[in-house]
Amino acid sequence: MIIGGSASQKLAAQIARKMGESLCPLETRKFPDGERYIRIKGEIEDRITVVQSTGYPPDENLMELFLILKTLQSMNIKDIRVVIPYFGYGRQERSFNQGEAVSAAVIADLIEFSGGSEVFCINLHEEGICNLFNVPAHNLSAMPALAEYLANCMDNPVIMAPDLGALPFAREIADILRCDCDYLEKKRISPEVVETKTKSLDVMNREVVIVDDIISTGGTIVNAIKMLKKNGASRIVVSCVHPVLVDDALLKIFAAGADELIGTDTLKSEVSVVSVAGLVADALKD
Ligand code: R5P
Numbered sequence: 001m002i003i004g005g006s007a008s009q010k011l012a013a014q015i016a017r018k019m020g021e022s023l024c025p026l027e028t029r030k031f032p033d034g035e036r037y038i039r040i041k042g043e044i045e046d047r048i049t050v051v052q053s054t055g056y057p058p059d060e061n062l063m064e065l066f067l068i069l070k071t072l073q074s075m076n077i078k079d080i081r082v083v084i085p086y087f088g089y090g091r092q093e094r095s096f097n098q099g100e101a102v103s104a105a106v107i108a109d110l111i112e113f114s115g116g117s118e119v120f121c122i123n124l125h126e127e128g129i130c131n132l133f134n135v136p137a138h139n140l141s142a143m144p145a146l147a148e149y150l151a152n153c154m155d156n157p158v159i160m161a162p163d164l165g166a167l168p169f170a171r172e173i174a175d176i177l178r179c180d181c182d183y184l185e186k187k188r189i190s191p192e193v194v195e196t197k198t199k200s201l202d203v204m205n206r207e208v209v210i211v212d213d214i215i216s217t218g219g220t221i222v223n224a225i226k227m228l229k230k231n232g233a234s235r236i237v238v239s240c241v242h243p244v245l246v247d248d249a250l251l252k253i254f255a256a257g258a259d260e261l262i263g264t265d266t267l268k269s270e271v272s273v274v275s276v277a278g279l280v281a282d283a284l285k286d
């Protein structure tokens with residue numbers, strides 16, 4: 001049986017359909033003072049999978065997740081699998097400055113405390129987050145799903161990471177599509193001037209796919225688009241796993257010259273055209 005939290009209802013339904021499982025009815029609402037109410041209305045068997053993304057608003061979505069998990073635990077369900085397509089608070093998996101909260105570790109503790117017995121995430125911002133859990137935790141990759149989509153709409157593109165950190169994602173897609181791969185290198189010319197250029201490939205008159213895990217403010221991608229246009233790219237498709245798309249990020253990306261922007265449904269957005277339902281269903285079947 002699958003329960004979809006309010007942030008991931010459609011995805012949960014798609015996962016359930018792919019697995020031939022039923023969906024557990026769940027009532028979720030907000031009291032006038034902003035507090036969350038949840039009620040699990042189904043007949044629960046001995047195993048359940050909860051699907052809940054913890055993107056914007058992260059605190060609310062997390063609270064709802066904890067309430068669902070704790071309620072299942074109080075119903076004596078021992079096998080509670082938790083699918084968190086987008087793991088909020090994933091940027092702070094360690095303390096960078098003294099006194100900082102290690103937010104990802106707190107979330108991991110709370111999921112376990114609430115009864116989660118196995119966790120499935122997708123392209124975590126930091127792979128090491130899996131090690132913060134004492135229960136089995138898996139980091140699935142949505143890159144093959146993005147590659148499948150891109151294969152149908154691009155002709156021998158260059159797969160471009162906007163920075164070195166995103167290169168493993170770009171490589172994964174390039175290996176599947178058997179095409180060229182490169183990344184944009186930032187070079188500091190002076191304290192005020194940063195130059196960005198492709199590491200080694202010429203993109204003149206080439207179709208380019210920019211690949212990143214997260215697009216948040218869009219700043220990283222806008223910078224990459226500008227450089228690629230300056231270097232003569234003929235078409236630029238932007239792709240990401242998690243379309244966080246804060247404020248006017250989408251508008252900024254198109255204004256910078258993107259021809260297309262695609263993301264997955266780990267988060268609900270206007271560009272969530274690639275589904276991770278198959279990926280999650282396969283992982284849950286194993
Ligand atoms: C950085 O480590 C990530 O891979 C993304 O590049 C980053 O989160 C994008 O953020 P923004 O869209 O705000 O530039």
